[in-house]
Amino acid sequence: MFGKKDMPQENTKPVLLSDVYPDYIPVIPLENRPVFPGITIPLTFTGKRFIDTITKSVENHEGFLGLVLVKKANSHDFFASDLYHVGTLVKIIKVIQQTENSIQLFAQSLQRFELVRESRKTDTTSWEIKYLYDQKPEKRSEERREGKECRSRWSAEK
Numbered sequence: 612m613f614g615k616k617d618m619p620q621e622n623t624k625p626v627l628l629s630d631v632y633p634d635y636i637p638v639i640p641l642e643n644r645p646v647f648p649g650i651t652i653p654l655t656f657t658g659k660r661f662i663d664t665i666t667k668s669v670e671n672h673e674g675f676l677g678l679v680l681v682k683k684a685n686s687h688d689f690f691a692s693d694l695y696h697v698g699t700l701v702k703i704i705k706v707i708q709q710t711e712n713s714i715q716l717f718a719q720s721l722q723r724f725e726l727v728r729e730s731r732k733t734d735t736t737s738w739e740i741k742y743l744y745d746q747k748p749e750k751r752s753e754e755r756r757e758g759k760e761c762r763s764r765w766s767a768e769k
Contacts, residue, residue: 632700632722637668638677638736640692646678646699648720654678655715660690660734662714665706667735674703677724677738690736696726697743 639661646652656665668676679698685691701718709715724740731737 632742633672633675634741635737635739636672636675636677636700637664638679638694638698638738639664640681640689640694640736641678642681642684645680646701646720648699648722651704651717651719652701653715653717655709655713657713659712662708662712664735665703665714665716669703669706676701676703676718677740678718678720679738690734698724698726698738698740700724700740700742 639656656662665676668674677698678701679694681689681692682695683693685693700721700723702721703716703718705717707715723743723745724738725743726738727741728739729736730739
């Protein structure tokens, strides 16, 4: 068994997500389905721009892709829709070309992120992002920690 004395005694710094995950990613708008970190999800997309963006993500970004929920859809150009500024980073695990115009992928959702700067080039939307870290829930009140019950006007008092 390894003990503390057996571990290397180097000056170790914590590893930040931005050191492991990219700071600049292609982004795909999603409608009606938010994606949260920590799950594996199947997604199907139809259309040349979706297929091109996913292909570029796999070829140029190690399979990292941003999924962002649409706030207000643009009926003329879905990729120009108004998006929320928070999304989820996913790592594409597998891509299946279903038809010439349809693609299915399986992705592991990894981390929430926030928009820093947007770039639209050659039909691909990319974002410079910063990662969001979950905050600890507020501490419970002293009464709840001690197990005291709250009384309401509906409680039966005797």
